[in-house]
Amino acid sequence: MTTDLEQYYHENKSNLTALSYRLTGSWVEAEDIVQETFLAMFENAAGLEHIRAPGPYFRRAVVNRSLNAIQSPRLSRETYFGTWLPEPVFLQTSHAADEPILREEQISYAFMTMLEHLSPQERAVFVLRESFGIEYDEIASILGKNEAACRKLLSRARKKLGPVPPESPPSDQIVPGWVSAFLKAARTGEFAPLLEMFNEDAVMWSDGGGKVRSAIHPITSRKRIIAFWAGITKKGSMEGDLVPTLINGQEGLVLYRNGVAVKVILIEGDHTGHIVNIYLITNPDKLIHVPAKK
Known part of the structure; x- marks a missing residue:
């Protein structure tokens, strides 16, 4: 019987999708991976009776x-044109019953971009251990390594990352303030007031995937970032409707043109309240699931 499998799927698909998203950087891919994992069992009319520990079993399948x-x-960073940025996630619901799942899935964009500094194996160990609290014996079984090797991978990952941004999106009011100021600047074309909001060594990252024009290399320093936005605004690249939107659990901006999303903008700051990173996603493949403009 597959009734028990169906129930397990509905109860755990959110958690497993969040796991896969942390590893792949693509919510669309993560959803497909989880569905394919369970579909293989559904097609064989298999239940959970023969699986001694469903949790480790499905985590292993999804991680692999x-x-x-x-x-x-399609997901290789090595062959990707320009900077690879994670796919932004838009999870919104009006159903109170969905709120716990929604909160669980809201992974901060800063955390996701940080994971891009790790190799796939380092990323897997870091996510399994730090995000999901999985014991080393299970991690070793999933990756086909011994526990000592997994501990070494985690140590290497921590050294690469340094201070780790929180997984949960910021809950304070600083982000909406940045978004509001950026929205005003884009509407008026006056970006100078934004200058003091940026750290001197702030960085802007763009991801067009080679499908639309974008900055191939990161733009560094607040003056260059402001000059970039002022320049593309004068050229008409910001024409359309710029709408504040909940993205990865925090407020960001979506630029719609003729009802179609063409840009997603996310802002990351530090403990002083200054902007340290700004992310511009224009690759249409990563904007497929942007909510329709209301």
Whole structure:
């Protein structure tokens, strides 16, 4: 019987999708991976009776599929044109019953971009241990390594990352203030007031995937970032409707043109309240699931 499998799927798909998203950087891919994992069992009319520990079983299947996906041409960072940025996630619901799941899935964009500094194996160990609290014996079983090797991978990952941004999106009012100021600047074309909001060594990252024009290399320093936005605004690249939107659990901006999303903008700051990173996603493949303009 597959009734128990169906119930397990509905109860755990959110958690497993969040796991796969942390590994692949693509929510669309993560959803497909989790569905394919369970579909294989549904097609065989299999239940959970023969699985001694469903949790480790499905985590292993999802992690392995996710690591394979990272090596595929569609998700390979090595062959990607320009900077790879994670796919932004838009999870919004009006149903109170969905709120716990929604909160669980809201992973900060700063955390996701940080994970891009790790190799796939380092990323898997870091996510399993730090995000999901999985014991080393299970991590070793999933990756086909011994526990000592997994501990070494985690140590290497921590050294690469340094201070880790929180996984949960910021809950204070600083982000909406940045968004409001940016929205005003884009509407008026006056970006000078934004200058003091940026750290001197702030960085702007762009991801067009080679499908639309974008800055191939990161733009560094607040003056260059402001000059970039002022320049594209004068050229008409910001024409359309710029709408504040909940993205990865925090407020960001979506630029709609003729009802179609063409840009997503996310802002990351530090403990002083200054902007340290700004992310511009224009690759249409990563904007497929942007909510329709209301």
